Amino acid sequence: MSNRIITPVKEFEDLLPQEYKDLVADGPFFAEKGVDDLGTFKEIMEQHPHCAGCGEALGMRLVLAGLPTPQDTLIIGTPGCSFFGLAQTALNYSNTAFGNQNAVASGLKRMLQIRYPDKHKDVVVMVGDGGIADIGLDYTLHSWFRKEKITTIMLDNEVYGNTGGQESGMSKEGKVLNMAPTGKKFPKIPVFELAKTSGCCYVAKVTIASPKKIGKVIRRAILIAREIGPTYVQLFTPCPTNLKFAPDQTLKVAKEAEKDYYPFEEFISDDAAAYLAKVEQAKGDGKS
């Protein structure tokens, strides 16, 4: 996708739905917008079927607002809750077989580099904890070993949400879930640590209780993935339906997790740090 494709042909402009017209006139495609500008522009996500108070929907909304160039971004997803919201976005979105997302993203990134040698086309994998930590762990790790220039974002809701609440590798130890009645028997899979040792140039861990930090880390992760190598962002997005708390408590749960076991962490390799300093200085930004 590009701004040329988004721009409607004059003769057919009247036929387009109002949402599309708003996106062209007031969206993030022709004027750069960030998480700070939320509420003042038309977001690229539309109404979605996520549950009330869904942390994952909020996480996706913040991530999508933080994309530096949404018109040149390709999102790769996999089955799971994240698919519901991502299918409602005005972005190029590709769904894959469960767990294959990083393999598909690697191929698409290579193809886009050949097709558009002078342009940055950002390939962003945005999937749940099941897709990365359980079923797609091998493909994910191998894409990092191969230094594919893609951004991987995990929406960690600590459960398989859309299939009724099975435990995932990222569920907390001892957590009792709908389909894990005796509690989970082993601790969370340390994907954050694995990413650091598997070749990711930029790794960050953040929760939905810190929206501005999300904007900052997403921007950094995508900019670094353009030139240096793979990046990984782990976003804690608690699920009120399966973790059994009231929908208005999602942010409280995220804040408590931030204090308890999900602190903000950032790792950046030396070459990525040097590149980022150069980019941020050139743009004079530091804007989220």
Next chain:
Amino acid sequence: MMGVRVAEDKCIGCKICIYACPEPNVIKLTDSKKVTIECIKCKSCLLCVSACPKKALTKDEA
């Protein structure tokens, strides 16, 4: 229909509710730096109500 009501005199336009809402394009900031809520798209999770530091948002059960 349930929804959320904004007390305009209490709203300071801090946008914390906008960062708390899981629904896109529901809470908007007006030119006068107050928020408005498009209740027809609201799922009434009340995250904005619990996040508002000035208690400007209340549940509207009408």
